[in-house]
Amino acid sequence: GWSPHHMVLPGTITIRPEVLSEMTYDIIESLVAHGLNKIILINGHRIVNVVWMQLCAQKAQSKLGCIVKIFDPAYMSKDIVKELGFGPVGHAEEIETSHMMARFPDMVHLEKAVDNPIKDTPLYSVDPTYEHDTLCYVPSSLAHAKAAAEKSGGCTGEPSNADAERGKIYHDHLVSNLVKVVEQLQSE
Structure with a gap:
């Protein structure tokens, strides 16, 4: 994905x-040419990819006549992360780490984890669960990312x-919501 901040x-x-x-538009155009007209784009890189995915989806719907939905885990789980007691969305924070522990436990070395708490930034808090999230996201500067890398390895x-x-609860919730999106698309 788009990762200049990393x-x-x-x-x-x-x-x-x-x-x-x-x-992505070319991929959608190819799928539509083969008769698929309902597409789900699954975002795997959090909020940073949402804007270009929205632009692509709108272009595809307008020009190709297909239906495109975007499935973003941060937004599709915002109704459960507070219930689970998770802190703010970040990078390799407790949400992503818990998810990895449930799905790929052998890849997680929690003993190496270094906390780097997220500071509240009024009007520019990039977290769908935050009541005042403005979605005015611009990736952090290299200086900010370097400081995070030096402090916590990038977390x-x-x-x-x-x-x-x-x-596991988080993962099951995401899968359940993705199934709902598929079922909604089937009825359209």
Whole structure:
């Protein structure tokens, strides 16, 4: 995805949003040419990808006559994350870490986790569960990302609060919502 704010972490690859949007449009156009006219774009990179996905979906619906839905885990889980006691959306924080602990426990080394609590930023808090989220998101500067990388290896949030049980509930909730989206599309 589009990851300029993660370039301080070795191995990061970032792709310009306009390239991602055009490539995704071409994929949708190909699927429509093969008779598929109901598409779900599943976002795997949180809020940073939402805008280009929305632009692509709107273009595809307007030009190709298809239906495109976007499934974003941060937005599709906002009704349950507070109930589960999760803190704010960040990067490798307790939500993502709990999810990974439930799905791929062998890949999680919680003993290496370093908390980097998220500070509330009025009007620019990037968290769908935050009542005053304005969705005025611009990826952080390289200086900010470098400071997070030096402090916590790139984490923003509190992975030490993660646990597999809440991760499973979170995962099951996302799957349930994705099934609902599929069922809604089937009836359209």
